[in-house]
Amino acid sequence: MEIYLPIAEISMNIVLLLGLGLVVGFLSGMFGTGGGFLMTPLLIFIGVPPPVAVATEANQITAASVSGFLAHWRRGNVDLRMGAVLVVSGVIGSGMGVLLFRKLRQIGQIDEFISILFVVFLGAVGILMAAESGRSIIRRWKGRSPGRMHAHYWVHGLPFKMRFRKSKLYISVLVPAGIGLFVGVLSAVMGVGGGFIMIPAMIYILGMPTSIVVGTSLFQIIFVTANSTLLHAGTNQTVDIILALVLLLGAVVGAQFGSRLGARLRGEELRILLAILVLLVCAKLAHDLLVAPLDPYSLSLVFG
Amino acid sequence: MIRGWNSKRQKLVSYVLIQLLITGSCLASELPVDLSKHNIAIQSSFTGSTVVLFGVQTATDDAGSNIVAVLSGPLQNLVVRKKRKTVGIWLNRSEAVFENIPGYYAVASTGPIHKLLEREVLLLYQIGVNNVALDLAGAIEGRDYGPYREALIRHKVQQGLYFAEPAAVDFVQAGLFRVHFTFPSNVPPGTYRARVYEIQKGKIISEGVTELSIRKAGLEERIYQTAQDSPWLYGILAVVLALLSGWLAGAVFRRT
Structure with missing residues (x-):
């Protein structure tokens, strides 16, 4: 049909679209990710024009x-103060991202640019995730407990310090603002929430407690993707609400x-599976860029 | 190859006009033609469509006549880009912009078109997929645009919007002919024009014109028009819809 x-x-085919939503929704539910980093490339693979797929x-x-x-909000796992900093910088970033997107589309380089970004970030995240979960699986076999994650880096020495009670942090506001801005740009250009970059950044760079990371990241993603949607619709007319609704229907279930x-599954095995999947999509995109x-x-x- | 197309066509126009003035056959008589429908609506279940063109030959003598029908769609500005390997990656490196190109183009005829009409006439009337005027926007002196032109037609054929070979003209009964035209689901909406020529001994003796409108309809039309006419309102609606459906989805699954 x-x-x-x-x-x-x-x-x-509506069955194909619902199925795609279902599969990506299943994976994102299982791994706790947004799924955009899989859905956008898959939509492009099945023939949706890249500007429409992203928006x-x-x-x-x-x-x-x-x-x-x-x-997460009901469980109190959101740092609103940190979230606000990330939202403000993320919204600015996504505005810049949409402008960049429009410029690249006018000069005819957007499709390859999206692919290159996906190859770089999917490749990096896939390899890091595989290595990290591989290490912890090996650690478990050897029966050793993991070391302490939170450490102090150079970023904690920057000025304009701000207190984030919920995150138990007293750090420079420039650090989360910089991360928010960067993820905002990527979100708008790649059609992703950016959780796969935001969450590691919150844990490893900011040193936020893992319990509030996902809720705070989702809080930021809502505003940043809403802003991207509005700007893509306003400037490029590329938001297809019928496509979005069909995908959402599948994804929710x-x-x-x-x-x-x-x-029911163990975290390390889950992350290894996700890493393999991410690397497969990355390989397919890299293949299309590198092979004649x-x-x-x-x-x-x-256009334009 | 494409360079000089405009001036070449202008020369052709004057050549043919002079020929017509001399022979006095300027006014080809009217060929009665019509389409099975004049409106096609694109709605949610649209998977493409067909239209049947009917017409009646005016030639009644024993020599008979040939029929050529052209159906062409709304004009588009198109860009053909060429990828080249750049630091190991295949990137778009050069482009050619074409202006006012038919979004859809189909021909049907009773025989090979190059045997029915002179090449000049085929070019002038843009009969045949290789005779469509592909005018460049800002052509650069001395650059070969042939491969870009071929690529444009090749992609249009792959998309099912141009047809490499002319379709058949069927005769229902003596003098009454019929042509089937098909449209894929990616057909560009707009006004389509069917031009039908009756040919005898290499001359056009009568011609007929009829139009077809392909439009989005219903919800699809409303969505598309809102996105085009009030893009910011559309953006706000898209966000509100997303927030509501996300909240609804959460609420539904929290109960179960």
Whole structure:
């Protein structure tokens, strides 16, 4: 059964789209991620124009993050003060990201730019995750307990210090602001929430307690992706709400099953699985960039 | 190869006009044609469509006549880009911009078109996929645009919007002909124009024109128009919709 997507201006199989939402939702529920870093490349693989895939995914992530955020909020796992700093810088970053996106689209380099960013970040995150979870699996076999994670780096010596009670931190506001800005830009250009960069950054760079990391990150993602959605719609007209709703429908159901299964599996094995998946998508994108295309010519409508 | 297309076409126009003035056959008579429908609506279940063109030959003598029908879609500005290997990565490095190119183009004929009409006439009337005027925006002197032009047509054919070979003209009965045109789901919305030529001994003796409108309809049209006409309102609606559906999804699954 086909469904016509009014903004993408193509019709796609609704079962395929629901299935994609279901699978990515399942994985994101299981691993506790937003899933944008898988969904956006997969949408591009099945033929959604990259500008529509990125903007629509921003819209879908807003919706997916709301239910996750509310669950964390009820448990009190959100640092609103830290969240506010990340939101302000993230919104500025996503504004810059949408401008960059528009410029790259005008000069015809956006598709490859998105692919390169995904290859770099999926590659880096995949390798780090595989190495880290591999180490902890080995540690478990050898029966050693992991060492203390939180440490003080040079970033803790910067000026404009601010107290974040919930995070038990007294650090320079420049550090979370810088991270928020960077993730905001990436979020807008790549069509991701940015949790896969934000969460490690919060734990390893800021030194936030892991219990409040996910809730605070989701809080930031809601605002940043909402801002990206608004700006993409306003300047590029690339947000397809029909596509977003169909994906969301699949993802919501998938996430419920995913989170139930995820609760029963061990963290390290989960992370190894996710790392493999991330590296597979990365390899496919890298292959398309590095191997001579069948047809070096492409055709598109003049934009802007 | 493309350079000089404009001036070449202008020469052609004057050449043909002079020919017509001399022979006095300037006014080809009217060929009665019509389409099975004049409106196609794109809605949520749209997977493409077909339209049937009907017409009646005006030639009644024994010599008979040939029919050529052209259906072309809304004009688009298109860019063809070429990838080249750049520090190991295949990136778009050069481009050619084409202006006012039909978004859809199909031909049907009773025989090979180059045998029915002179090459000049085919070019002038843009009959045949290789005779579509592909005008460049800002062509650079001395650059070969041939591969870009070929790539444009190749991609349009792959997208199902151009057709490499002319379609068949069926005769339902003596004098009454019929042509099927198909549209894929990615058909560009807009106004389509069917031009039908009746040809006898290499000359166009009558011609007919009819139009077809392909438009998004219903919810699809509303969504598209809102996104185009009030993009910021659309953006706000998209965000509100996302917040509501996210909250709703959370609420539904918290109960179960």
